[in-house]
Structures are given as structure tokens and as C-alpha cells.
Amino acid sequence: xxxxxxxxxxxxxxxxxxxxxxxxxxxxxxxxxxxxxxxxxxxxxxxxxxxxxxxxxxxxxxxxxxxxxxxxxxxxxxxxxxxxxxxxxxxxxxxxxxxxxxxxxxxxxxxxxxxxxxxxxxxxxxxxxxxxxxxxxxxxxxxxxxxxxxxxxxxxxxxxxxxxxxxxxxxxxxxxxxxxxxxxxxxxxxxxxxxxxxxxxxxxxxxxxxxxxxxxxxxxxxxxxxxxxxxxxxxxxxxxxxxxxxxxxxxxxxxxxxxxxxxxxxxxxxxxxxxxxxxxxxxxxxxxxxxxxxxxxxxxxxxxxxxxxxxxxxxxxxxxxxxxxxxxxxxxxxxxxxxxxxxxxxxxxxxxxxxxxxxxxxxxxxxxxxxxxxxxxxxxxxxxxxxxxxxxxxxxxxxxxxxxxxxxxxxxxxxxxxxxxxxxxxxxxxxxxxxxxxxxxxxxxxxxxxxxxxxxxxxxxxxxxxxxxxxxxxxxxxxxxxxxxxxxxxxxxxxxxxxxxxxxxxxxxxxxxxxxxxxxxxxxxxxxxxxxxxxxxxxxxxxxxxxxxxxxxxxxxxxxxxxxxxxxxxxxxxxxxxxxxxxxxxxxxxxxxxxxxxxxxxxxxxxxxxxxxxxxxxxxxxxxxxxxxxxxxxxxxxxxxxxxxxxxxxxxxxxxxxxxxxxxxxxxxxxxxxxxxxxxxxxxxxxxxxxxxxxxxxxxxxxxxxxxxxxxxxxxxxxxxxxxxxxxxxxx
Amino acid sequence: xxxxxxxxxxxxxxxxxxxxxxxxxxxxxxxxxxxxxxxxxxxxxxxxxxxxxxxxxxxxxxxxxxxxxxxxxxxxxxxxxxxxxxxxxxxxxxxxxxxxxxxxxxxxxxxxxxxxxxxxxxxxxx
Numbered sequence: 001x002x003x004x005x006x007x008x009x010x011x012x013x014x015x016x017x018x019x020x021x022x023x024x025x026x027x028x029x030x031x032x033x034x035x036x037x038x039x040x041x042x043x044x045x046x047x048x049x050x051x052x053x054x055x056x057x058x059x060x061x062x063x064x065x066x067x068x069x070x071x072x073x074x075x076x077x078x079x080x081x082x083x084x085x086x087x088x089x090x091x092x093x094x095x096x097x098x099x100x101x102x103x104x105x106x107x108x109x110x111x112x113x114x115x116x117x118x119x120x121x122x123x124x125x126x127x128x129x130x131x132x133x134x135x136x137x138x139x140x141x142x143x144x145x146x147x148x149x150x151x152x153x154x155x156x157x158x159x160x161x162x163x164x165x166x167x168x169x170x171x172x173x174x175x176x177x178x179x180x181x182x183x184x185x186x187x188x189x190x191x192x193x194x195x196x197x198x199x200x201x202x203x204x205x206x207x208x209x210x211x212x213x214x215x216x217x218x219x220x221x222x223x224x225x226x227x228x229x230x231x232x233x234x235x236x237x238x239x240x241x242x243x244x245x246x247x248x249x250x251x252x253x254x255x256x257x258x259x260x261x262x263x264x265x266x267x268x269x270x271x272x273x274x275x276x277x278x279x280x281x282x283x284x285x286x287x288x289x290x291x292x293x294x295x296x297x298x299x300x301x302x303x304x305x306x307x308x309x310x311x312x313x314x315x316x317x318x319x320x321x322x323x324x325x326x327x328x329x330x331x332x333x334x335x336x337x338x339x340x341x342x343x344x345x346x347x348x349x350x351x352x353x354x355x356x357x358x359x360x361x362x363x364x365x366x367x368x369x370x371x372x373x374x375x376x377x378x379x380x381x382x383x384x385x386x387x388x389x390x391x392x393x394x395x396x397x398x399x400x401x402x403x404x405x406x407x408x409x410x411x412x413x414x415x416x417x418x419x420x421x422x423x424x425x426x427x428x429x430x431x432x433x434x435x436x437x438x439x440x441x442x443x444x445x446x447x448x449x450x451x452x453x454x455x456x457x458x459x460x461x462x463x464x465x466x467x468x469x470x471x472x473x474x475x476x477x478x479x480x481x482x483x484x485x486x487x488x489x490x491x492x493x494x495x496x497x498x499x500x501x502x503x504x505x506x507x508x509x510x511x512x513x514x515x516x517x518x519x520x521x522x523x524x525x526x527x528x529x530x531x532x533x534x535x536x537x538x539x540x541x542x543x544x545x546x547x548x549x550x551x552x553x554x555x556x557x558x559x560x561x562x563x564x565x566x567x568x569x570x571x572x573x574x575x576x577x578x579x580x581x582x583x584x585x586x587x588x589x590x591x592x593x594x595x596x597x598x599x600x601x602x603x604x605x606x607x608x609x610x611x612x613x614x615x616x617x618x619x620x621x622x623x624x625x626x627x628x629x630x631x632x633x634x635x636x637x638x639x640x641x642x643x644x645x646x647x648x649x650x651x652x653x654x655x656x657x658x659x660x661x662x663x664x665x666x667x668x669x670x671x672x673x674x675x676x677x678x679x680x681x682x683x684x685x686x687x688x689x690x691x692x693x694x695x696x697x698x699x700x701x702x703x704x705x706x707x708x709x710x711x712x713x714x715x716x717x718x719x720x721x722x723x724x725x726x727x728x729x730x731x732x
Numbered sequence: 733x734x735x736x737x738x739x740x741x742x743x744x745x746x747x748x749x750x751x752x753x754x755x756x757x758x759x760x761x762x763x764x765x766x767x768x769x770x771x772x773x774x775x776x777x778x779x780x781x782x783x784x785x786x787x788x789x790x791x792x793x794x795x796x797x798x799x800x801x802x803x804x805x806x807x808x809x810x811x812x813x814x815x816x817x818x819x820x821x822x823x824x825x826x827x828x829x830x831x832x833x834x835x836x837x838x839x840x841x842x843x844x845x846x847x848x849x850x851x852x853x854x855x856x857x858x
Binding site for chain 2: 368
């Protein structure tokens, strides 16, 4: 609280305040209202005093000390405040994390008693009280208490939480309850104590001790006035009385201030004192605004009730009562009373959800970080070469280096480098390694000889394809596996889970972020590698450990691009040397790097699928036309039972190759047949080599047609590969 | 945060019992990443002796050696999980949203993460 009087700016006008004033008190002292109308509690319970303070909207001005440097703008009388982009940089909000045995929320009598009891028991305890500037806004699992403090956010992990937040005063629901000049009894006491002149004041209900006013008998009927209260109408024994006044003081009872405990179901949270007390509900409202925060009236409640939302949580969702600024502090007792009048039973209070107070996005995100994306050891090299980097599968990868068609041609006609360091790379070893892989994969791993490798699908128990990659056998009991960039993390969990489930003696080491990998591909790839020491290149699907450019490398001969390809796995800290060395000795061969855009096109010409891009969650090998990757003669592997069970069933889905004249349609384009959409395109490319568009796409209606329409043009179903169907170039 | 140093060493994957039996010279930084996974920071190697094991040179991590003051100033605000009480100890989890590890001794700490994430940690720690 300010120790001296002064002035702050509200709506462009300088407004005086007295020592100890909050903003709301100073506004009332000046004869104004922070929100143009509505009952003021001055205790932080309602949303009737919220305003924009120093650029932050929805601030409770009754809890904001007045000071000379404040700029206050009142929200509009109806509707949300206008959006204004922040004038400064994003506000950094610090987070302090503490741990304790017990947290007590609320420094009143009950809270202090809980504190003393815990201290006597020798417990490590912290008391958080809004009066001290520590405003608890949420309780999460843990339990973890989230509080806003002047120094930033406090995240407090505790074994137990005691909620001792007291009770809030009931606000009136009747015609006229949005006028200025309405105060709860405690608000009136605070203003009177601060020397604020309340004018001609009358009190309805329980009187406010010490506040000069005329106590009116009877029940509140309505409040009259234009903008500001001019009279109050009460009823007693069926007779209405109209009493002229300037202020109406309302002592209508109390309700537990238990929002924090209502968001902490099943957590070790204890509610004490008035927050745990049972108070009588107010009379069921018959007219007026029930939820001032969301502008919900009694007629709105009647409307949702008539539509069948006959339960408190449903009434809340359908009407939005209780979803606004005060999170039901004002309206919950009235809505419960309103439902009780219809059902004969008061419903339990609705669940509360964090945050119980308006917090800024900076406060909510104070401990959050955007996803971390990995960089390969060649990242700077790609950037220096002019690559446009993009995020794929949790990594930054080069999309292209300025001319994806030139990169495509380098692969088809000369030699090119691709950074494939992001592929999942695992070593599997141990006495049961082979037995493990036999059960993991649908291919017969036992027939892979040492020094050879094989492409393999990874299936789940339902026979659905979850990943793919290579199996390289290095010894009887040692294998190197590769997986897709985006699938490596799941593959590791998958393998560890099954190793444990099956109780096998298998050792597994993830080398994904320990090894870099460069794919050397193109008709002159072997020529290039000979220049850095690969005298005898491995044949197709062979792999060798050799020293290249002075470093130990694992060279795998395979092909995703359709050309001869050598995937060189090597130490991550030597990757730049290898890349630069290859680029240097390949200049006269027409070498250039290729990005993902070119790679996706190259593999599409070969009809190679990309898991996750061309596949769906329930894609089986049959639907991909890849039954050849499954050996049903094996006695057991993950997915075998499902594949055996479904093999005889009709299947109306198939991933097919498609071609058409002209430019390729956009990926995702619908595939039409006889006027119906029967599928969509998953990958597409206008092939300069083939002179037509090539695609992969799903057909989801049997019998599968040979002719379809895409982009209002005829397209033909054609079995891939579209390029080098005999695979001679990859094996060259 | 200053640029990190690459951590050279080797990984040994073997049964937990086999790893428990290994001994190392005083001062060795041996990080038990998992019950069956050991990262030994520094030069050297490990000869397999009967027990099944995967032994590989490891250069995939980078690290920052920090004084305890630096640890408190730069790192701990971004750790929202409880640190172990004993020393030395290895703690692992997200630090400023980045998968990382802390090797905590009585007088200093090693903050390490896969090199692929180093740029994120450098940017996120003050």
C-alpha cells in the first residue's frame, strides 16, 4: 500500500488517491466505478473491479495498491477489453521452485492455526497469503502449488496442502445488480474505514458493523437507478418498499472460498476453517444477472435447462456461468440454489480448473520451453552452403540448397551428398540378440549373413507398420539397426519394452546422437569414395567397416534414391572433415549436396514409402503392397497373429502408384472415381526424368480402379517403381 | 552460456552386475546413464573380459564444467525436478526444456547433453 497520497492516471485523467488506497478504493473515492457497475467486494472474490493496469487486462484493482506510476484503463461496460499489442518486449517472468512438507494457503485464523500445529509437529511448512502479495492461483498434481508473487511465479512442491482461504460474501442477483453504488458489507466497512463518503447508505440483510447506514427490513427485490443506484426495493410480508439511497450495502451471507480445493480432487489437500464450512444457500434467483463475468442471466439458465442441461456441470458448460473472471465465486451459490429449487436438492459445487485468477501468458509460460530441435554436426555446413533449414522428426534438416532440381540431377547424373545423421542408429548385441530380432521383425533375420544387410518393416501387435529401416549383421550376436528419423525414439522404447517383456539377454545401445551419417549417392558415388580410400566398395546390401579420409567408418551399401548409394556412419566429431573432404575431391565429378525436397522426389520415383507420410496408423504390409517384407513361415514375430487372422479378409485399402501427364497435383489431393472421392495423394512429384507426374496415393474403395481422376485430370494406377524398375542403377 | 567442450570417452553397455564390478581410477568421471549403460568420460578404453558387452567410443556429448556458484546462477532455476542429495551423483532430466544431465560433486558440476542439443541449451541458459 502506498504510504503517501498521490495521483495515478485512469482513462487519461489523473485520479487522486490517499495513503493505503487500492486502485479500486481510489476510484470509488472519486465517485467512479472500476468496471462501470456491479457490486464491489474489495476482497478479490468477484470480477467487478477488473481493469487494465499498466497494459495488463483483467487485473483486480481491489488488490492493486495505488501508486503514482500506474496507468489504469477501464474495460468497456460490456464485452472484452480491446486487444493492444504489448509496447515492450515479452515480459520475462522468473520462476522460483521450492519444496516443503506442508503449504498453508491463507493467513487468517484457521491458516495460522494450521501453521502453528505443523510447526509444533516439526514439519517444514510455508504459509502463503494474498495479503502478503503471494496469490495462489492453482494446485496441480504433486501437489504443486502455483503462486504469483511480486518477484515472479512460485512453484512449490509439497507433501500436503492446507486451504484456509476463508469465505466470500454473497452478491445480489436481482434486477439492477449491475448499477454503481452496490457494496458488500465488508467492502463498505473497508471504504468507511478509509474515509470514503458513501453518501446516503442503506443496508439489506446483515448490517455492516460501524458503517453509518439505514438498515432495511425484508428481502431484496430489485435495485433502481440509471447507471447509479437511486433506490432499493425490499419486500416484507408481501409488501414492497422503495427506499431512495446512493449506496446499498448488502449482507446476504457467505459461501466457502474453496476454489483451490475444488481443483485438487484426489490430492492431499485439506480444507479448514470457513473454506470448509457449510453455509446456507441464498434464495433461488428469479431475475437479473447471475454471472456478471460471463453476462449470464436467470433467463439464460432457464434456456439451457429447457434444452436438457439439467445438471450443474452441464448448466455451467451450456450457459458459461462460472467460467469467467471470478471462476464462479459470485454465481456458484446462486446457480446451486436455482437448481435446488428445481430438483429439490442442492448439487455439489462444480469442479474448478486452474487458474483461479487471471494470469498473463508470460506468467503461465514462465517455466515452459518450446520443443528443443536437434542439429546434426553438419548444421553449420548446410547453412554455409545456403541451405533452407526446416524441422523434420525433431531435427533441423536441409530442405534444399537453393535449387532442388539441380540437386535431383546431381543424384541422377553425377554424385551427391545427403546428411542422414538423423536416422536412428542402434547396436544390438548379446546371446539372445538374434532370437530377439527374429521376434521383433517380420523378416527372417537368421538368413542375413554377417556383412550383409536387409530392409525391414517394424510392426506392432496389430500388424500395423510403425517404422522401417535396415538390419546390418556384424557378427553372429551383433547387429546394427537403423530406423527413420522421426521413429528412432519410439523404436528404442519399443525394443527395450520387448527385451524386458521377453526376458532376453540382449544389450542395446542407441548411437543416434553419437554417430553422424552421410549418404553418398549417384552413378559416380563409388568413384568418389575410391578417392578417399574405399578401394573395394561393398556390393548392394553389403556393409563394411573401413577407414575413410583417416577416420573409422561403417559403410552400408543400399539405395533410397534409386542410384548407387553408400551410407557412411562415422564419428560425430569428425563429420565436418569428412563432408568437406568429399565435397573437395568430388568437384570435378559434379558433386553437390541434396536436401530433403530432392530426396523425397528421388525416392518417390522408386516408389519407396516414407513411414508416417505415406502410411496411416493402421497400415499393414498388404495395404502397402509389401507382403514380400513379411515371412509368414516364421513361427512367431510381433504382428504375425494379426496378419494371419486378417490375411483372408477382404481389404478395401491399398497404397498405389499413380502417374499422370503434366504437373504433379498437390500432396493431399483427393482421388476421384465415378464422381466419388475414393482416396488421396500422399506424395507427388513432377519427374523431369520421366516427363510426367508420379505419385503415391491411397485407394479406399474396392475393386480398385485402373483409371482415376485427380485435380480434374485423368490419372493411371501404375505399379512402382517408376524409375529403373529392374533396380540396375542401385546395384551398379 | 559459454560454448561447451566436447566430451570424449567410451560407452559400455553390459549387465548391471557386470558394470557394478568394474573399477576405475580415482578421479574418473563414470556416468551410469542407466543400470546397463555406462559413459566413461576421458581417454582410454575398456577390454571386454568374458561378459557380453557393447563397447563404443563416444563423442556424442558436450559439457560444461561449472563451479557450484555457476551451477546455481545458470542452471538450477531451469531444473524443475528434485536433485539427488548425495554426492557424487548423476541426475538426468529436462533442463530448460532440453534433455540433459548433471554430474554433481562436492565442489563442482558437469552439465552435459547430446551435442545435437547443445545449441538449445546454450541459448536457453543465461
